[in-house]
Amino acid sequence: MSETVPTRFFLGANSPQGFVSRFDQLDCGDLQWHTFIIKGGPGCGKSSFMKRLADVFESRSPHMELIPCSSDPDSLDAVILPEWKVSIADGTAPHVLEPKNPALSESILSFGDFLDPMAVKPHGETIRSISQTTSKNYTQAIDCLAAAKSFLSDSSRIALGCLNLEKVSAYAKHFACKNFPKKSGAKRGIEKVRFLSAVNAQGVTNLTSTVSTFCKHICFISDDCGAAASLFLSALRSHALENGHSIITCYCPFFPHSKIDHLLFPELGLALMTENRFHDLSALTPDRRIHAKRFLDAEVLRRYKKRLSFNQKAAAQMIRQAVDILAENKELHDQLESIYLEAMDFSMMDHVLENVVSQIVDFRLSQEGSYLL
Secondary structure (H helix, E strand, O other): OOOOOOEEOEOEEEEOOEEEEOHHHOOOOOOOOEEEEEEOOOOOOHHHHHHHHHHHHOOOOOOOEEEEOOOOOOOEEEEEEHHHOEEEEEOOOOOOOOOOOEOOOEEEEEHHHHEOHHHHHHHHHHHHHHHHHHHHHHHHHHHHHHHHHHHHHHHHHHHHHOEOHHHHHHHHHHHHHHHOOOOOOOOOOOEEEEEOEEEEOOEEEEOHHHHHHHOOEEEEEEOOOOHHHHHHHHHHHHHHHHOOOOEEEEEEOOEEEEEEEEEEEOOOOEEEEEEOOOOOOOOOOOOEEEEHHHHEOHHHHHOOHHHHHHHHHHHHHHHHHHHHHHHHHHHHHHHHHHHHHHOEOHHHHHHHHHHHHHHHHHHHHHHHOOOOO
16 A cells, blocks of 8 residues: 555445445454544534544544535545554434444543534524435435346346356456465454445546556556356456455445445556446556456347347436436535534634543553554
């Protein structure tokens, strides 16, 4: 990984099933980890506070991860500091977080304490109206994503029927042996789960800069239907973990629990990425491309050319509809933030930041018994 540029991943996604959260990944499965959970409404400074904390630790945590908000990539939802075994995250809806082991593993930062309720109450009617409208809009946006998924699923089913599974399996085994062979005496590899793309008010956001940050070698898997690429990456994932390699598995927002879009190997500086019209990878230059057609019966697939073309256009249209609705919600959310922003007292934020930084250092000292600063 880069020693100067934090990596950026999404830990949530607007999906056909609604919002999908992978904030369970914040502690990396480490019992020594500590997570600061920020509570507070819109406009309470949650994202700004996390950006300030990230600035403090930028030179002290070279493997820092910044987690943008999947609905507004310009804001932060979380910051992960691996070297310090600490995360700080927005614990409000839609990715609600509650302490499992208060004080031991998590701490609550209540920014609502700095809010003047008497300054908010005059705006009650506006707040309720915006909340009702955004909720209704979000349901419609999810319906659009679900419709898009149905077209994408149909294309995948067609492609699967034309797929030579033995070829996929054999090539995946060959690729794994060549690029990440079994480590001698190694335990099963460690897996992180992330999203590299998200559907929001800006469109389909792809965090391609993250890949170029720590992957010198990039391989595109060109696959318009996505079926061959997903099966190939799934097989590579299994081989990599069995061979003792650490990976970052990036799932598709439309199939957030089943379809792999990309596989990243930080230790090897290698990225395997699905290339199609829904993934804008134009900022990246691949070392090589693997074309899905090598696994497909082209003659059979050609019979479905019109249907596949229709599915792609229909899915793209439904995604655009979802984006338009999410853009309207973003404008309404900004109005809501402006109301709460005026009711906030930010004078104590410097003190809160100093206290959190002090606690993070204390946690590390208690774990290692050495002075770091």
